[in-house]
Amino acid sequence: MQTHSPKLDENGLRQTLRIAGGATLGFTVCKLMQWPNGIFFTIYPMLLLGLVPALNLSVIRQFIASSAYSAFIVLVIQGLFNHLPVVMVLISFLAFSLLFYQMSTGANFLFGASGVVTLSIQFNFASYITQGTSIYPLIISNAVAIFVSIAIAALMHTLFPDVTPRQARPRPVKDKQSIRHEVLLCSSVATLSFIVFQVFDLSDSVSAQAASVLILFSLCWKAAGLAGWARAVGTLIGCNIALLAQLLLYNLTEILIFPVMVLWICSFIFSRYHILGGGIPGVGFGVLTTFGILFGQSLGPGQDLVYSALYRFSSVSFALLASLCAIYIVHTLLNKIDMTRHHTYR
Numbered sequence: 001m002q003t004h005s006p007k008l009d010e011n012g013l014r015q016t017l018r019i020a021g022g023a024t025l026g027f028t029v030c031k032l033m034q035w036p037n038g039i040f041f042t043i044y045p046m047l048l049l050g051l052v053p054a055l056n057l058s059v060i061r062q063f064i065a066s067s068a069y070s071a072f073i074v075l076v077i078q079g080l081f082n083h084l085p086v087v088m089v090l091i092s093f094l095a096f097s098l099l100f101y102q103m104s105t106g107a108n109f110l111f112g113a114s115g116v117v118t119l120s121i122q123f124n125f126a127s128y129i130t131q132g133t134s135i136y137p138l139i140i141s142n143a144v145a146i147f148v149s150i151a152i153a154a155l156m157h158t159l160f161p162d163v164t165p166r167q168a169r170p171r172p173v174k175d176k177q178s179i180r181h182e183v184l185l186c187s188s189v190a191t192l193s194f195i196v197f198q199v200f201d202l203s204d205s206v207s208a209q210a211a212s213v214l215i216l217f218s219l220c221w222k223a224a225g226l227a228g229w230a231r232a233v234g235t236l237i238g239c240n241i242a243l244l245a246q247l248l249l250y251n252l253t254e255i256l257i258f259p260v261m262v263l264w265i266c267s268f269i270f271s272r273y274h275i276l277g278g279g280i281p282g283v284g285f286g287v288l289t290t291f292g293i294l295f296g297q298s299l300g301p302g303q304d305l306v307y308s309a310l311y312r313f314s315s316v317s318f319a320l321l322a323s324l325c326a327i328y329i330v331h332t333l334l335n336k337i338d339m340t341r342h343h344t345y346r
Contacts, residue, residue, distance in 0.1 A: 010163040011053070012275045018156035019049045019274070020267035023292055025152050026145075028260050030296070036137065039121065040145035042296030046267075046288050047114055048153045050274060053166055055157045060150055062108050066115035067146040069099075071139045074122045078135050085198075093191040095119060100186040104179045104219055113217060116190065118142065120213040123194055174343065181334050181342040186216040189326045193319075208319035214289070215323050220342055221331035234286015241266055241287065242294040263295050290316075 008016060022045035030041035052059050073095045081087045099119070102112035125138050174182075193212040245262045267288060274284030334340040 008272060008275060011166060012272075014160040014162055015049070015053055015279070016268060016271040016275055017160040018153075019046060019271040019288070020264050021159070022046070022049045022149070022152045022156045023267045023288070024260055024264040025155075026149060027263055027296060028256065029148060029152075030145075031256055035141060035144070037125070037141040037145070038296035039293050040142055040296070041148060042263075042292045043117070043289060044114075044145050044149035045152050045156075046285075046292050047117065048110075048149050049156060050271070050279070050285060050288065051113060052110055053162070053279060055153050059110055062111035063114055063150060064146060066099075066111045066118055067143060069095075069111075069115055070119040070122055071142060073119060074126050075135065075139065077123075078126045089191060089195060092123070092194050093187055096187040096190045097183055100183045100190075100216070100219070101179070103186075103217070104174065104182040116213055116216070117210060120190070120193075120210055124197060124209050127198055177339060177341050178343045181331075181340045182219040184334055184340060185221075185327065185330050186219060188330050189216060189323060192326055193323065196322075208315040210289075210293070211316045212319045212323040214286075215320060216327075221327055230283045230286055234283045234288075234290060237270075237283070238287040238290025238294070241270075242291045245291070245295075259295065263291075266291055 023042055026041040026045045027038065029035075030038045035041065048055075048059075048063060073091065077088050077091055081091065096116065096119070099112040099115040102108040103116075122138060122142060126135050190213050193209055197209050245259075245266065248262065270284050270287040272284075274288060277284050331342070335342060
């Protein structure tokens, strides 16, 4: 019996080209301009072009609003309450709650999703700023990355527009108990992740903290198990791809065109898997974000991402396991109360 591998339709191919081109262009601009925090310029185009297939005013407003929101929260926590740990934790929980509420209801999913990632990464970076440094370069870098990513997304949609109109994704229909459950579950685990990374002083583990938050995109325990496995597999593949890229490039990272070519090829291949999987965060998206983080943060002249790739996989694997345990415990506790019982439990 002859089997046929799945193929992209015309719209899927165009979106694959947009994701690969956008991530590569963001990386290139960042390296040419010698801007810090290359992770922002590589990952944000992946989020903007990979999670939403269209670009319109609503998408742009949500993306900008998520940046402004996370910058405001980080400035408040770092500037006013960095000496009050309990207040920091409470503000973090409330900030995450608003974002996960937007994701749970589906009204402004991109605002919530990009805000969660942005806030988590900035929390990690801002928490380890010393007295001799300032938080403002981080905020400015993030803001620049947001607007550069929007410009890149607009260019990609112009160069590779959809061939046929897309059907709008239906919003999820959930009862109030399930929404409360998802918001409390995800906000609690995200805040717990923030606490752990502060207590143990894990300044080099931004990838692990981001992974512990990305797994919450599933919003509930039953889907989190599958999401955790997909994230772990995606991380393993992404780290190995990054190691292979380093071996191929060797000392050619000094010449920008070579890492740019490798990044585009890898992004194109795994964007295809992401789109074939329905365009939702899965193995393909895990691979994309993994080597996107490694390329953006650890690859450049005089840098070697071998250690970063090996350390990333071990730290992310542990973070995913710990997050899944926390999700299960909080899920079980919330389901004991009628007001926060999830529909998948009944």
